[in-house]
Amino acid sequence: MRILLLIPPYIPSYFNAGHHLPLFQVATYIREKNPSWQVTALDGGTLNLTWHDLAKELAKGYNFIGLFNDFDAVDGFGRTVMYCREILPQVKMFTFGRLSKQVPDWFKQFGFEGIAFSGDYESSVESFLLNYGPNTGSIPGLIVKTPEGYLQGNAGHMLSPEEWILPDTLEIPYAAYDRMYKNDLNKFCGIPDRRELVIPVARGCPVGCEFCDVPSMQGKSERRLSVDRVIKYITDQQQIQPFDYISFYAPTFTLNRRWVKELCHKFIELKLPVKWKCVTTIYHLNEELIALMAQAGCIRISLGVETISVSKNLQLPRIKLNTEAKIQELLAIAKHNGIEINAFIILGLPGDTMEASIKTIEWLIAEGARVRPTVYTPYNELHEGSSLAEVGKYNRQIFHETPQSPMERLKGYSLLFANDKDRPTEVMKK
Numbered sequence: 001m002r003i004l005l006l007i008p009p010y011i012p013s014y015f016n017a018g019h020h021l022p023l024f025q026v027a028t029y030i031r032e033k034n035p036s037w038q039v040t041a042l043d044g045g046t047l048n049l050t051w052h053d054l055a056k057e058l059a060k061g062y063n064f065i066g067l068f069n070d071f072d073a074v075d076g077f078g079r080t081v082m083y084c085r086e087i088l089p090q091v092k093m094f095t096f097g098r099l100s101k102q103v104p105d106w107f108k109q110f111g112f113e114g115i116a117f118s119g120d121y122e123s124s125v126e127s128f129l130l131n132y133g134p135n136t137g138s139i140p141g142l143i144v145k146t147p148e149g150y151l152q153g154n155a156g157h158m159l160s161p162e163e164w165i166l167p168d169t170l171e172i173p174y175a176a177y178d179r180m181y182k183n184d185l186n187k188f189c190g191i192p193d194r195r196e197l198v199i200p201v202a203r204g205c206p207v208g209c210e211f212c213d214v215p216s217m218q219g220k221s222e223r224r225l226s227v228d229r230v231i232k233y234i235t236d237q238q239q240i241q242p243f244d245y246i247s248f249y250a251p252t253f254t255l256n257r258r259w260v261k262e263l264c265h266k267f268i269e270l271k272l273p274v275k276w277k278c279v280t281t282i283y284h285l286n287e288e289l290i291a292l293m294a295q296a297g298c299i300r301i302s303l304g305v306e307t308i309s310v311s312k313n314l315q316l317p318r319i320k321l322n323t324e325a326k327i328q329e330l331l332a333i334a335k336h337n338g339i340e341i342n343a344f345i346i347l348g349l350p351g352d353t354m355e356a357s358i359k360t361i362e363w364l365i366a367e368g369a370r371v372r373p374t375v376y377t378p379y380n381e382l383h384e385g386s387s388l389a390e391v392g393k394y395n396r397q398i399f400h401e402t403p404q405s406p407m408e409r410l411k412g413y414s415l416l417f418a419n420d421k422d423r424p425t426e427v428m429k430k
Helices: 019-031 050-057 077-087 096-103 104-110 121-131 174-180 214-218 227-240 257-271 287-295 323-335 354-364 387-393 406-417
Strands: 001-006 038-043 063-069 092-097 114-116 144-145 149-152 196-200 244-248 275-279 297-306 340-347 370-375
Touching: 001 019, 019 038, 019 063, 019 092, 019 121, 019 244, 038 406, 050 104, 063 077, 063 096, 077 104, 092 096, 092 104, 096 104, 096 114, 104 114, 104 144, 114 121, 114 244, 174 323, 196 227, 214 227, 227 257, 227 406, 257 275, 257 287, 287 297, 287 323, 297 323, 323 340, 323 354, 340 354, 340 406, 354 370, 370 406
Parallel strands: 001 038, 001 063, 063 092, 092 114, 196 244, 244 275, 275 297, 297 340, 340 370
Antiparallel strands: 114 144, 144 149
């Protein structure tokens, strides 16, 4: 059986290699569990795939094609499906990804045989490939197409960390990813002129940010790889191909402090000559932990600061209501330990003002932080009838209902795309 897992051609508005990694993690998972299957994974977005390139790939012949969906990667779905159906009339198609976890019924318009809506990607994709046929009943985690119409299965399976299979890095188009990170003022998540190894160490998050899709997608309870597996993957990959730093991909990296300390002590004990970065919250950090992380090679911590506003109307979890003094203290600790702070800021956050966002960003830049602003995304407003243009606004670059004032919106876009006070990172010098 021949299977193509594909990110269709599209124009990215943002790039994070970690967001693309599930394509290769799913490919490695189903390939290792089903050795007779021939599985190809192709990131058509970052490879700048042309439609002619896609047609040549399809002409190789596939039984199943799975399109990986995201908030920023569905513009070409209709044309991709048309090419697939035209060149391979008998092919069975399915889709999986972040967007189908939010609005699975939206994808019925493309006629997919399967739409993954629940469970981990690996288990949903494997279940579809193993069970879909002419007389298919319901499949957990999927909405499947039957002669009587679409049939929704029960909730999908969430894998234990012991069941995760980390991706085969030889099929990841690193050269294309390097190009995406070249201009740091684009505010993509990587480091310019450095090769990144992304390691997905955790899934799920209990913090409860209303604007985040992680809990609905991965669950509110965290699942995490063992430190030994992480270390083995790093040392194995060092033997396969060179990389300059690691991005530990987890919703809240320091949520489990005991785990982080164990990892850091392993890095120090083994004298691993690898720099790394992570994402967490201010609440889940302290001076002792930052110092240990720095000693173990951490060079950047991305923080969900969101705003320094003290408005009582902010729709943020209590642990994210940060005071300016608290942030300043953490910035000083990070600077003392040689760690760059990459501050995530949300523009248009309900209860916030654009003046507060301007103050937040200007203050953070003056304090030496790298700032990455994005736009508030009300995922709860997505629905089956949303147009393609409306779905495109969930790429965190275009405002929704707030702010309502045209002048406020212009100020926001200036912060996003024309902030002359911004500066590129220098973390690559560390």
